[in-house]
Amino acid sequence: MxxxxxxxxxxxxxxxxxxxxxxxxxxxxxxxxxxxxxxxSDPGAVEASVARQTAWSNCALSSQPLQPPLVADGLGRLYNKEAVIQFILCAKDKVTEPEALLQYANQLRVAAGGLDHITSLRDVFDVTLTPEPGRGASGSGKARGGGSEAAGAGGRGGGGAGSGWVCPVTLVPCERYPCSALRPCGHVLSDRAIKNLRGPAGGGGGEAGGGKRAAAADETCPVCGLAYTSTVPVNGTPEQVAVLRAGLRAAAAAKAAKREHAAAGAAGEEAGRGGSKKRRKGEHGEAA
Structure with missing residues (x-):
């Protein structure tokens, strides 16, 4: 046949x-x-794996390979600090280069409102990633407090599969295991390592509630030795990102309410001072 x-x-x-x-x-x-x-292979699982590897390899703003110095926002997304600075300058109309303005417009279009929470450098914090041992380094950065150096061995620039970033304690690859950033030092550790450091009663880091919880006196970063006050899941699950976004909105609303209250108080004080001046003028007129 x-x-x-x-x-x-x-x-x-x-x-x-x-x-x-x-x-x-x-x-x-x-x-x-x-x-x-x-x-x-399941196409959905393959796409999710590629998306997670991309999130750990490229800047979430410029799509360029991650290069120190690095920062993360309140949602746990990683950025090149230079890209964030340029984005903020463009938002404040302090950049006139057509290429930069076009890139800014494309970033807003792609984000579709997902970057509204970044208005200044106060909305991000420094992070330090640990390169996989043995991979070629293309840059270096150091966390605040004199921690260990992190080399820029991104997945596309490092010459191998994966993002090239690992947990400095367990050495597990970051794109395959849940990881969280310690604040304020900014070192990124696996949730497994954070859980082991806290002990059986400490619970895991980077939970769905955003991982923000008060740290005990002995909860210190194993890399730099600084005490950390909270953890932020890095490239977390959609559920974690939703909780973090809700927290950012609540914090922004509380800040706006505080400003309105302060403005109302200042206006009331000004009105009170104006009324007292009028009363004093009336008293002087009657005495004359």
Whole structure:
């Protein structure tokens, strides 16, 4: 059958040709289409893995490879600090270069309101990532407080698979295991390491509630030795990001209410001073 020397097509060969997904993911060396029983990757899982690796390899603002100095926002996304500074300057109309303005417009279009919480450098904090041992380094940065240096061994620039960043305690790859940034020092550790440092009663870091909780006196960063007050999940799950975003909105609303209260108090004091002046003038007029 087929005039190819006696090869007979079976039912499995015919059915296999109807599934392009099986054919594309087939890893066997069969000349008749491969082994239909082979493992087929889930496209959704592959896309999620690629997205997570990209988040740990590239700046969330400029899409360029991560290069120290690095910062993170309240949602746990990683940025090149230079890109954040340029974004803030463009937002304040302090940049006139057409290329920079076009890039700023594209960033706003892609973010679709996801960058509204970044208005100044106070909205981000410095972070330090630890490169995988043995990978080529293209830069270095040091956390506040004299911690260990972090080299820029991004996934695209490091010459290997993965982002190239690991937990400095457990050495597990950051893009494969949940990690959180310690504040205020900014070192990024795996949640497993944070849980082990806190002990059985301490709980895990970077939980769905945003990981923000008061640190005990002995809860110090194992890299630089500084006490940390809270943790922020880095490139966390959608649930964690939703909780963090709600916290940012609540903090912004509280800050706005505080400003309005202060402005109302100042206006009341000014009105009181104006009324007292009028009364004093009236008293002087009656005395005259």
């Amino acid at each position: 087929g005039l190819d020397g006696g090869t007979i097509a079976t039912r499995s060969d015919v059915l296999r040709r109807q599934s392009s997904r099986v054919a594309q993911h087939d890893t066997s060396r069969s000349s008749r289409g491969g082994n239909a029983a082979g493992k087929v």
